Amino acid sequence: MIGGIGAIQFKTAVDGAESASPGLLQGGVGTQASESVGSTFAEVLSHAATKTVNTLQGAEQMSIQALKGDADTRQVVDAVLSAQQALQTTIAIRDKVVSAYLEISRMNI
Template identity: 55%
Template sequence: MIDKVQNVSSLSLTRDLGEISSTSSSSSLGFAAPSAAAGTGSAMSFSQVLGGMAAEAAHNIKAAESLSIAGIQGKANTRQVVDAVMEAQQSLQTAIAFRDKIVSAYLEITKMQI
């Protein structure tokens, strides 16, 4: 399921998300900082920001999963596993909150009279 989340770039509105993962390894949210984008002269679009956040959330969940397996095998200590799982939980809760806000905004738009 995590692999399907990373395939967000196949969506028509977010077709340029492949550039995000290759250029944004320094940010904690998975996308380039505004100062870096301003230095290049191009601003990031909303879809690029959301795509970067989705990619980072998927990365956090995969890291937590691999550390959990390593913890079960005795290769990682409990503190590392707990930290990774808590970070993945926070990323997932953030993604769910964004999803809820986007769906709510969409429903509000569909209720508008033309």
């Protein structure tokens, strides 16, 4: 299970893209360039980043509740592990984006 940026969110995004433009995921058959997909890449990244930040804040709040004695240790561990996985996933995506940018910048025109 991956926290903020999990397979479920990507499945939801793919399902949303498929319903907006059915041919898009099948090689573009029957789609036109003027059709909108529904969400831009920037919107998807923004949504994923927001969910990651919310996961991290939730883990922090759970830790504070544990210090007050209001939360169980298991809840804190689950929240912290979820935040850790979300952060690791975000870092992996960032590394891929930077790598792609560097590769494009090295291309000869």
